[in-house]
Amino acid sequence: MSAQDNKWKLLVIADDTPEFKKVLRLASLRAAKxxxxxxxxxxxxxxxxxxxxxxxxxMVEEAREEAQEMLDKFSEEIFKLSGLTAETVIRIGNVSDVxxxxxxxDQDIHMLVLGANVDGDPGPIVKAFRxxxxxxxxxxxxxxxxxMTDEEIDKFI
Numbered sequence: 169m170s171a172q173d174n175k176w177k178l179l180v181i182a183d184d185t186p187e188f189k190k191v192l193r194l195a196s197l198r199a200a201k202x203x204x205x206x207x208x209x210x211x212x213x214x215x216x217x218x219x220x221x222x223x224x225x226x227m228v229e230e231a232r233e234e235a236q237e238m239l240d241k242f243s244e245e246i247f248k249l250s251g252l253t254a255e256t257v258i259r260i261g262n263v264s265d266v267x268x269x270x271x272x273x274d275q276d277i278h279m280l281v282l283g284a285n286v287d288g289d290p291g292p293i294v295k296a297f298r299x300x301x302x303x304x305x306x307x308x309x310x311x312x313x314x315x316m317t318d319e320e321i322d323k324f325i
Contacts, residue, residue: 187314
């Protein structure tokens with residue numbers, strides 16, 4: 169097994185929330201500091217595709233293309249922040265199920281980094297952890313408050 173196979177991976181769930189930018193910064197800087205890597209997982213909800221099969225196929229392909237564009241943009245940001253090249257993964261399914269399945273597949277994932285909205289509802293992924301995922305996943309989960317400043321994140325690292 170090579171040293172590359174042994175790298176710690178930080179998993180981030182890529183979304184379009186404002187707090188994800190904070191997650192991206194913290195995870196990128198942390199991974200660089202520990203000589204780790206980042207895996208960005210984008211989950212496409214299956215409920216969006218309840219049409220005829222041919223229309224569904226087109227919608228799935230469009231959603232994948234859109235997700236890849238998003239991940240490419242975030243990958244550029246990770247590289248600017250840390251010099252790291254992120255792994256990108258796109259899956260279709262229920263967010264909790266997809267996270268659980270992916271972590272079971274990739275045994276090098278050592279930490280999950282999530283963002284939380286601090287103005288009321290923390291977000292569906294953070295809620296899923298409170299309600300079900302902590303019972304299934306046995307790894308540290310770092311929740312980054314969406315109101316952290318870049319300076320606060322930099323001090324944390």
